[in-house]
């Protein structure tokens with residue numbers, strides 16, 4: 013492969029933070045002279061800057077998985093920051109991989125993870141900078157196979173025309189199978205189409221070009237918005253589950269960066285999945301079933317990882333780490349082993365109850381900065397609607413314990429625009445926040461009173477595919493602002509800091525989450541209009557998107573805000589996380605009735621359908637403590 | 639700072655190759671991780687957020703390498719310098735590798751103050767086009783503040799040019815106040831007027847910090863020695 017380093021190096025003195033582009037960090041795996049140059053190559057791309065993507069666990073896992081197999085190797089690439097992108101274009105320098113500094117377009121397979129709904133224009137920026145044709149149907153025999161994966165593939169339709177294949181679910185095994193299929197296919201001189209057919213044969217793979225949009229009548233009859241037009245394509249794509257997760261080592265070798273990054277610490281994934289069943293949460297549905305790694309595995313892996321990387325912080329990651337049945341044991345053992353080394357243990361989020369705060373106390377040491385509580389809704393009624401199984405008692409016992417234990421600030425997270433929300437629920441946010449403030453004031457050490465800080469953060473609800481709220485439309489940006497204002501105005505206590513996510517970009521998230529194939533041209537036009545780095549507040553260009561809607565004839569607001577009927581065919585119906593649509597429908601009805609559903613790992617199976625279909629079960633190490 | 643119960647180890651290292659691109663904070667963070675990976679018995683500060691007892695030598699700008707950089711780390715146990723070197727061997731990125739170490743006394747000056755004189759080596763990608771003329775002043779713009787430095791206040795050995803006109807060495811000293819003249823800024827001033835196309839690029843972009851477009855003429859700029867006065 014070509015080495016672009018001389019060209020890259022010449023431009024680095026002209027860009028901000030050149031450290032992002034230099035590679036050669038501790039833990040990088042480089043090709044050696046002994047390696048077979050004909051090995052099949054896989055480039056794993058995070059479609060945002062190095063700072064944001066370096067710590068991405070999927071990138072690490074998949075690169076390691078491919079590198080563990082013979083006859084193939086993997087490298088990483090990230091989208092450079094805007095200043096360098098522009099300079100690269102001016103100097104005809106294409107997107108390059110980190111390790112070999114090779115053109116991304118020279119790899120056999122390019123995998124792009126879709127980490128959130130605001131990455132779509134960055135995908136196009138990535139492909140364009142790499143010099144890879146944007147559309148699957150324009151790629152020729154010499155072009156790489158462009159594959160997507162990650163959370164946003166549960167509605168792959170807006171991205172359909174840009175990817176040759178899309179991985180649904182967990183990629184640990186699937187990615188290796190993909191690289192192997194391309195390797196075998198190329199060795200046998202198969203055509204691009206034949207190799208795509210081989211990819212379509214892999215379980216959990218969706219090859220969008222092998223499907224056509226169905227007309228309304230066919231869709232009604234079949235129940236799916238698209239139908240296969242190639243014998244290798246399946247009507248329904250079921251997500252992959254990596255059944256080896258719980259028994260595999262929690263130490264995932266990683267690159268230790270030079271640059272200061274977001275979440276720069278050792279990550280130990282202690283469990284996968286969360287079955288609390290919050291009805292707005294896509295991850296809670298798509299990462300089922302819950303699987304815990306054992307305390308022995310976790311402690312051993314954390315210590316080994318710290319030793320090998322030199323990090324001074326280890327984070328025990330998952331969707332709900334304090335739900336791990338052995339969490340107390342894990343934290344106690346780690347604390348003991350790490351005493352006197354200046355190493356911190358952290359948990360990314362804690363349960364909103366006294367137990368959760370107790371666990372936070374175990375790891376906080378003497379430094380007790382801030383705690384965050386995701387309450388999500390201001391009234392019990394609405395918390396029941398969204399199945400956030402948290403009572404006022406939970407909240408206030410958590411606050412009381414936290415401020416007694418020495419914390420002096422906390423931040424509360426809420427959403428606005430949830431289904432069935434009324435202005436009373438919004439005033440409820442203000443009400444509970446002010447009561448939290450009073451409770452905190454009572455609990456805090458009187459000498460610390462002037463350090464007391466309570467803040468809230470409001471986000472606009474984005475309805476997600478594959479959830480019980482997938483049928484619900486988003487509120488309009490104007491309505492979102494009105495609701496935010498209600499909360500803001502109802503908070504009279506000056507000690508409370510109110511902040512909110514800019515609602516301007518929410519409609520893009522809603523479109524990506526629930527749009528159909530017709531949204532592909534919209535993304536492309538928005539990108540042509542200059543949209544990129546949409547997740548960055550300072551870059552988000554609302555006009556680029558809105559004008560794109562006019563130009564391609566799509567009413568962006570109506571897509572973001574549309575409600576689907578229960579019997580309507582959803583654009584992503586052919587993709588399944590294993591949770592039955594009937595279960596999602598039932599959950600949506602229970603939401604309407606303000607009825608809650610318990611967590612299956614605490615209360616036993618609640619019938620989402622996944623485990624029964626696959627003949628598996630959730631795996632906890634011990635009985636979970638409710 | 640002085641704690642006689644601790645062993646104060648001075649460690650020399652290189653910052654070279656791609657790592658010349660690192661900023662001082664990035665070097666500091668990486669060094670700390672190298673120490674942890676070397677499993678040395680480092681001391682930890684007391685306080686709310688305990689951290690490693692380490693103190694770094696004077697900073698190098700982004701883009702400037704060094705072959706004789708140093709830091710002090712405080713150890714709770716004596717480890718022979720030879721053993722320290724063995725433990726560092728597999729713990730370092732090659733471009734930021736430890737080269738030697740020795741114990742120093744608890745009251746010796748900090749590494750950032752111990753060696754006020756820095757000797758630099760500039761390797762060019764092309765021979766000089768004209769005789770060098772040392773500028774009288776250099777202008778440093780930082781955060782919209784402009785400062786004009788008298789070169790003679792800092793330059794202790796004037797630039798020496800190699801026979802093939804591609805290598806230049808010079809030494810600067812830090813003033814007693816700690817003020818220094820950035821070597822990259824000095825080099826830009828020193829080389830201006832050599833190549834019209836680079837001058838034009840520098841003008842158009844208005845780079846005032848770092849090598850900027852002058853980097854096209856610079857292969858490496860390296861601090862090759864640090865010493866006492």
Ligand code: SF4
Nearest residue numbers: 612617618619620623
């Ligand atoms: S099938 Fe039952 S046990 Fe399995 S994830 Fe669904 S609700 Fe939980």
